Amino acid sequence: MTIVGLALIVTATVARGIAAQRAPWGNMFEFALVGAVALTAAYLAFLARRPVRAFGVWIVGLVLLALGMAVTVLYTPVDALVPVLNSYWLVIHVAAAITGGGIFSVGAVATGLFLVRDRADRRGPTSGRRRYADALPTSTTLAQVMHAAHMLAFPIWTFAVLAGAVWAENSWGRYWGWDPKETWAFITWVLYAAYLHAESTAGWRGRRAALFALGGYAAFLFNFFGVNLWISGLHSYAGV
Numbered sequence: 001m002t003i004v005g006l007a008l009i010v011t012a013t014v015a016r017g018i019a020a021q022r023a024p025w026g027n028m029f030e031f032a033l034v035g036a037v038a039l040t041a042a043y044l045a046f047l048a049r050r051p052v053r054a055f056g057v058w059i060v061g062l063v064l065l066a067l068g069m070a071v072t073v074l075y076t077p078v079d080a081l082v083p084v085l086n087s088y089w090l091v092i093h094v095a096a097a098i099t100g101g102g103i104f105s106v107g108a109v110a111t112g113l114f115l116v117r118d119r120a121d122r123r124g125p126t127s128g129r130r131r132y133a134d135a136l137p138t139s140t141t142l143a144q145v146m147h148a149a150h151m152l153a154f155p156i157w158t159f160a161v162l163a164g165a166v167w168a169e170n171s172w173g174r175y176w177g178w179d180p181k182e183t184w185a186f187i188t189w190v191l192y193a194a195y196l197h198a199e200s201t202a203g204w205r206g207r208r209a210a211l212f213a214l215g216g217y218a219a220f221l222f223n224f225f226g227v228n229l230w231i232s233g234l235h236s237y238a239g240v
Contacts, residue, residue: 006040009067013037019068019078026036032070036063038102038116042149046106050145058109083154088166096160100153104192107149109216111210114142118207143206147199150213154192163183180231184223185213191216205228 013033017024024030043059046052054217058076104120113136136142163176164185176182191212 002044002056005060005063006037006044009033009037009040009063016078020080021080022086023094025089025098026085027074027076027225028073029070029076031094031098031224032066034098034174035101036066036070038098039063039066039105040102041067042052042102042106046145046149050146050148051137051141052106052110053202055109056115056221059106062105062109076143084171087167087170089170093160093163093167096163098124098183100160102150103153103156104220105214105215107146107153110142110146110149111213111217113137115207115210116157117142136225138155146210150192150195157189157192161189165234181223184219184227188219189218189221191219208234213232 016030016033020026020030025034039059040063043052043055046055056240082084116132117139118137120130120137123130137145163180168177168182169175195209195212195216198204198212
């Protein structure tokens with residue numbers, strides 16, 4: 001059913017691209033639509049290699065939430081791009097950000113479930129409370145998936161930030177201007193870098209490192225929703 005759902009979302013994305021005659025990620029509605037594709041595809045890719053079937057309900061929940069917001073709060077009719085967005089960098093920069101975001105989302109689910117399982121393991125056997133935790137993969141497996149997802153997504157996100165800087169130089173004549181979107185992309189990068197560093201530091205692996213990963217995902221979500229909806233800046237032309 002998840003594969004069928006992915007096929008339907010891909011069809012909708014392709015139809016949007018054909019209708020717009022461009023890459024279908026020029027506004028928040030389209031970003032949410034393609035982000036749902038990236039998240040579902042990333043989960044299925046991990047499912048083919050890792051025992052992450054327990055992630056399914058959370059992944060599908062996130063996808064449904066993204067699609068629900070896309071067709072209600074974020075919906076925007078097909079329209080031409082403003083001149084500054086009409087660039088091949090739109091394909092490169094935004095595609096990298098969407099791909100990294102989809103994999104980060106799988107990593108966030110793995111992180112949350114790792115914390116649940118690890119807490120249950122620390123408490124030891126108790127009646128009733130461990131029922132869901134015992135149905136999850138072991139904390140070691142969850143930690144491995146968490147680390148693998150972030151290790152894969154981090155260089156993609158790094159490339160997205162660098163590509164955005166190059167695009168900014170082409171459009172506005174400077175690589176970096178501390179625009180809110182740029183700032184929160186950098187904050188996201190720093191938090192994920194802190195997670196990866198903590199994972200390689202004795203005494204910080206596990207629960208402590210996981211908090212940095214969750215902080216990075218929170219910054220990623222705020223960069224998409226909060227900055228676009230509530231904070232004006234040079235990226236405001238994209239609208240919702």
